[in-house]
Amino acid sequence: MFETELHRLRHDDLVRRAEAERRAREALRVRRAARRGTAARGAEPDSHTRRRSWFARTA
Numbered sequence: 001m002f003e004t005e006l007h008r009l010r011h012d013d014l015v016r017r018a019e020a021e022r023r024a025r026e027a028l029r030v031r032r033a034a035r036r037g038t039a040a041r042g043a044e045p046d047s048h049t050r051r052r053s054w055f056a057r058t059a
Helices: 002-043
Strands: none
Touching: none
16 A cells, blocks of 8 residues: 555645746747747847857957
């Protein structure tokens, strides 16, 4: 009986973790889609989208 309860607890924990990971992936997908949407509308100039290099350019 103890083993079945332990198995059930582990199973429930895995299900909760999987659901949390799914929600995190979905939130990331929504944020990326929102960024793509604003970039497509041209809300931000191109000069601000490029990241500046930490290293000086060589001649």
